[in-house]
Amino acid sequence: MTSSNSEIEINNISPNEIVGGVGKVLTIEGIGFNNIQGDSYISFKQESGEYMDEIESKKIKYIFWSNNSIKIEMPCAYSGEVKICVNGLEFFSEKKIYVKANLGYTNLNPLQYCHLINQNGKGGYTWSIHTSLWNIPEARIAIEEVIQEFREDTGVNFILEENPTDAEIDLNNNINLITLDPTLNCPGHFFNKYWDFPMDLYNFRYTQTMIIHFSDKEQWYFGKGKIPEGKSKFRYVLLHELCHSVGLGHVNEEGQTMFHTVTMLPSNNWSYRDRITEEEKIAILHFINNSQNFTFSPNGILPLKKIDEIV
Ligand SMILES: [Zn+2]
Missing domain, CATH: 2.60.40.10 (Immunoglobulins)
Structure with missing residues (x-):
C-alpha cells in the first residue's frame, strides 16, 4: 500500500x-x-x-x-x-x-516597483562626491568611470556634480552622496529615502535621495580588472551599490555582482569583472523602463528621462 x-x-x-x-x-x-x-x-x-x-x-x-x-x-x-x-x-x-538576478518590488502581485524620477530637472539624479573620496585622485577617476559605464550599460540617467561636497551622511540633506564613512562596519552600503503615495491597491513609491558609503578601513584598490593580493576592489563594490540604487537585491549565485558579499572569497574569483552581467542588465532595464514610463504623478513629479532624450 x-x-x-x-x-x-x-x-x-x-x-x-x-x-x-x-x-x-x-x-x-x-x-x-x-x-x-x-x-x-x-x-x-x-x-x-x-x-x-x-x-x-x-x-x-x-x-x-x-x-x-x-x-x-x-x-x-x-x-x-x-x-x-x-x-x-x-x-x-x-x-x-x-x-541569477533579483529585482526588488514594493508589491508582488501585480508587480510594482520603487521608481526613479527626474529629480534633478536634468532627467535623473545628480551624485556628489564627498571630499573624503574626491581628494584621492584614483578614487575620483574610478567613480567617474564606473558611473559612465553604468550609464552605458543600463541607460540610467545618473550624472556627477562638478564639485566635491562636505555634506554629512544624512538623507535629509537631499544630496545623493558617495562618501567614505569611518563608522561603516562593512566594505560598502547603499541606502535611500523614498516617498510613498497611497493608491487604490498599493503605494506609488519613488526615490528621493540616495547615499553610497564606503568603509575607510578597507585596503582599497581603485584600479580595473584583477585585484592585488590583500586589497578590496573599490570599483566592484561601487558597481554593486549602484545596482542596489536601480532596484536589484542580492543573489546567492556565484559570479554575479549582486552576490551577497563583495570582497574576499568567493567574490574575488569574479570581481575582476568591471561591468554588470547580462542577467543583471535584464533586471535593471526592466526597472529603468518602469521608471521612464509611469503616468501617476503625485506632486507633479516626472519620470526618469531616457538618456537619448536629453539635449
Ligand atoms: Zn548589497
Whole structure:
C-alpha cells in the first residue's frame, strides 16, 4: 500500500535559470499537485535562508495550476530547491532553480516597483562626491568611470556634480552622496529615502535621495580588472551599490555582482569583472523602463528621462 503523500513530486522546473521579480514565467511539472490550487502553494528560499512563508507564498501570481503542471510569475528568491505545499504537506524539488538576478518590488502581485524620477530637472539624479573620496585622485577617476559605464550599460540617467561636497551622511540633506564613512562596519552600503503615495491597491513609491558609503578601513584598490593580493576592489563594490540604487537585491549565485558579499572569497574569483552581467542588465532595464514610463504623478513629479532624450 502506498500513501498518497508519496505521490507528490516535482520533477521538472523550466527554465532552471531565471531572473526574479520581473514577471518571468516559471513552469513546475510533476505529479500529485491536485487539479485545483485550493490552499496549496509554491515557495522559494529567501535571503534570510528561510523559505517564503505561507502568506507571502500565496501572494505569488499563479497563472495556471493543474495536477501535474503549475505556472507562476517568478518572485525574488535565492537559488535552491523549489518547495510545494499540498494539503499542508511540504515537498521539495530534486533539482534546483538558479536565480541569477533579483529585482526588488514594493508589491508582488501585480508587480510594482520603487521608481526613479527626474529629480534633478536634468532627467535623473545628480551624485556628489564627498571630499573624503574626491581628494584621492584614483578614487575620483574610478567613480567617474564606473558611473559612465553604468550609464552605458543600463541607460540610467545618473550624472556627477562638478564639485566635491562636505555634506554629512544624512538623507535629509537631499544630496545623493558617495562618501567614505569611518563608522561603516562593512566594505560598502547603499541606502535611500523614498516617498510613498497611497493608491487604490498599493503605494506609488519613488526615490528621493540616495547615499553610497564606503568603509575607510578597507585596503582599497581603485584600479580595473584583477585585484592585488590583500586589497578590496573599490570599483566592484561601487558597481554593486549602484545596482542596489536601480532596484536589484542580492543573489546567492556565484559570479554575479549582486552576490551577497563583495570582497574576499568567493567574490574575488569574479570581481575582476568591471561591468554588470547580462542577467543583471535584464533586471535593471526592466526597472529603468518602469521608471521612464509611469503616468501617476503625485506632486507633479516626472519620470526618469531616457538618456537619448536629453539635449
Ligand atoms: Zn548589497
